[in-house]
Amino acid sequence: MAFLLNCPNCGARNVYDFRFGGEVLTRPAPDAGNEELTEYLYFKENMDGEQREWWNHSMGCRKWFIATRNTHSNEVLGTHWPDEPVTGTGQ
């Protein structure tokens, strides 16, 4: 694991400068049942392929952003702020 990650604020940085926040998931409603909550908390997709995931530039601007990464090839297809629409591949 030595890839570069493009922080939308700071630019390309070594992945060691970042903290991984896991898959982007939809939080269940506050009154969700135990089963739905358990599914959300413990049963991750852990997919083989393109995945949207949270990253925090912990050694830099400390901002959270979302990266689309191919978990198979480890290629980062793009990064963007959480409130920006997914622009697909490319930066």
Added chain:
Amino acid sequence: MSRPNKRLSAAPQELVDRSRPIHFEFEGRKIEAYEGDTVSSALSAAGVEIHSRSFKYHRPRGLLCVAGRCPNCLMTVDGTPNVRACTASVRDGMQVITQNAWPSTERDFVSVLDRLDRFLPVGFYYKALHKPKFLWELARPIVRRVAGLGSIDVDSDGGPTSNHTNRHTDVAVIGGGPAGMLAASAAADSGADVTLIDDQTLPGGHLLTDIREYFDVPDGLGLSTTTGHEIAAELRERVLGHQRISVLSSSSAFGMYQDNLLAIQTGRDSLNLRATHVVMATGAFEVPHQFHNNDLPGVMLASGALRLARLWGISPGKTAIVTTNDDSGYWAALNLSDAGIVVSAILDSRVVPDSDLLTLVRTAGIEVLAGQTINSAQGTKRVKSIATTSANGETRNIECDLICMSGAWQGASGLLLQSSSAGVDHDGIVRSGVPENVTIAGGVGGVHDLGALLSQAGLAGKRAAAKVGFGVPDDLPAIEAELSVFKSPTTSSAESSASPITQTKKTFVCFCEDVSTKDIAVAVEEGFGDVQTLKRYTTSTMGPCQGKMCHKAFVEVAALNLGLSVKDAGATTSRPPAQPVALGTLAGQNHMPRKRSPLHYVHEQLGAEIVELGPWLRPHNYGSPQDEVLAVRERVGIIDVSTLGKLDIRGPDAGKLLDRVYTHRFSNLREGHIRYGLLCSEAGSIMDDGTVTRMADDHYFVTTTTGNVDAIEDWFNWWMAGTGMDVYVTNVTAAWGAINVAGPRARETLAKLTDVDLSPKAFDYMRSATGEVAGVPSIFLRIGFVGETGWEVHFPAEYAEHLWNTVMEAGSEYGISPFGLEAQRILRLEKGHIIVNQDTDAVTDPLDAGMRWAVRFDKPDFIGRAGIAATRDRESKQSLVGFIADDGFVPEDGLSIVTNGQPVGRVTSSRFSPTRGVGFGLAWVPIEMAEDGTRIFIQSGRNEWPATVITEPIYDPEGSRLRA
């Protein structure tokens, strides 16, 4: 005593300075050397031929590659084992000893193993010493002592720690040969910043020893010379003098990772170099040929013999035979002959050699034996003769003391293959599949002819620069079109094996691990049908050279025995490190962060015992924690709480954010009021706690536990991310210092220093105010972690020492005492206040911890609500309660609560209470035991100690002192 001196007459390209003699010790013997010598060159000059004993059979081994690639010269230098003597520069007074031999490499009794080879079959460890079972126990100490290379000085402090540095470069060029140097200067000329990495002391590569005249060097390169080593010198001046090229000599790139991260070893230090583009100019190298006794001292790579002769002026032998399968052997023979070494013959496995070259070598008096191959070498500690076979089966013996193996090139592509799946055959030559951010130049891509190589390298440098945005990027297609002309030969070199493969127990494929052609044949017979499994079973290619000397031959021998073509046999996988790296170099320095409070030096002056708490250094006590507790209970105490996490939350949506992340409600908190805050994970487990103070309508001041603040800051920001909330979270932990002044005389102490009205009526419990203390603008928080009247005072960290000293002075008449962590732990425990992660764990939820009062289910949502709700809807199984132990027993933290000998709960915190004179604490117990007066039993060793459950704090349960 006369010492042999094998120095040739001085040559222009040599690296030694014969006017500067130096001395070092080898096996207790004084060796004369010159500045510029390596350990190996100096030993060779002094007549030392055996440089090491082989791994398994303890066979004598002499110099082979003389370039830091093979395992033949591993020695212990100044206590460091496994140093490659052929690249270690000599220093005055250095101590060199040999390894893996007893008593010496010259006379090694362990070499008896060479004659016991039938007891040491391939896969020895899988086959021998297993039955009967006790055999291994007996054999193990012996095997352990004999096996392995070199030994570590266990008493050594490891020497100076190595440094790790990180750097960026536009273009990294790996390899300091002609291709690397030209590519580097071309890229730098285009404007790119270039780092050139070369594992030799002097850039130049194979040209360093080359005396050939090149008349076909392209004009456009600006070279004024035509002789090989002069071209090298010219290119070297160019790169060393170039302001945009940084040259790292004696540095090896041992790892290559995603996005061109290069791990480079330079001396003891390691450099992580991130390159936007990499030019791979690692070259191609000769490898040993496969004949019986191909490891005898005197059997060398032709390039090794030339390096010895040309760079250090040492005669590698008196009478040489060159064995080859291509023209390079002829040039090597001419070069050796020019250096004064008699070359008696060239054995060329080809039947019809090049006619021009033939004339040239014959003029030099060298016989060419076309279609002849070498079968075996004879000799004990040095080659004495060879046996050859001609194409029509005639055999012949030729006397010689040096065999120079030429041809049979293996590309140095191991590094590239670590990070990509480039198309590389067993011969290591890169033929396809090179990643977009890498360009190949020179021998590793199969381009050997110097004219072509220089043209290609120049283009490679331009391409690299253009790829990172320098030069004229529009030219890129044209450059790439020109580059594509330089195709590497597609013929796989199986057919061009330098000699037919002899399969004997002493025809060595892998010099590192003593694996012979016969061993591989036996392994195939035993059923290993693939190069990957053959590699693991025979350990071939797995030694210190990591396949540099043997990969090609290994695959060829495997293919031969498997009845496959070398193409179908495939190649083994390259992994870091490409070159051995000392563990100390990888470890680097210890970078454990240390944080000191702004009052750290005050504590030191007060004689505090300092302990580590996460990254912080904190006072544990100032002499007697018990006395400190009593000072707080009876008079007044002062503690440094600067390490508390502090977050400044501002913005119109500040309350909304806090309502979302905390279990409590804060949007309705009134200005100047404080509320306890509990943070839970999404699963509803307690993560952190602290206080939340409303400073203004859109401004909150939050404290978190020591050491957790960075994670909490991230947590807040995460739950804000993408929500559009208008709020800023600022971590002010280091900017603010804080003290807690608590005790019955705290009010009187502080009142002397501030205008803020601290009277009970004006300043209630859980209220805040701002004002000056001793002239320092501060925030007063009236809270009571330790259970007495007291104020947490936060102030700009710069004033910490002034404030502390002034408060101490003001409190002196009331008997003020500083108190440390230990006293604070006792004080809070007497009040039953929990410490998150001490009294809770990763699955503790607030309801079980008895903190339902801090959870607002009437909020529609907050982080952890669903998880806590799930607990609310089921029966609680356990509860956190207080206890008082009988008979003054003070259990250790973490002891079990047992019922009928079975653990049913645990003690989380326990201390002796100086206030009450009892042992007491907090414990998790099953819900049915969580009632006042229940008798529980705490297991300590073999004893069970009785205790009584209490549901109220042992000190001031009504909180009247706290609120006084």
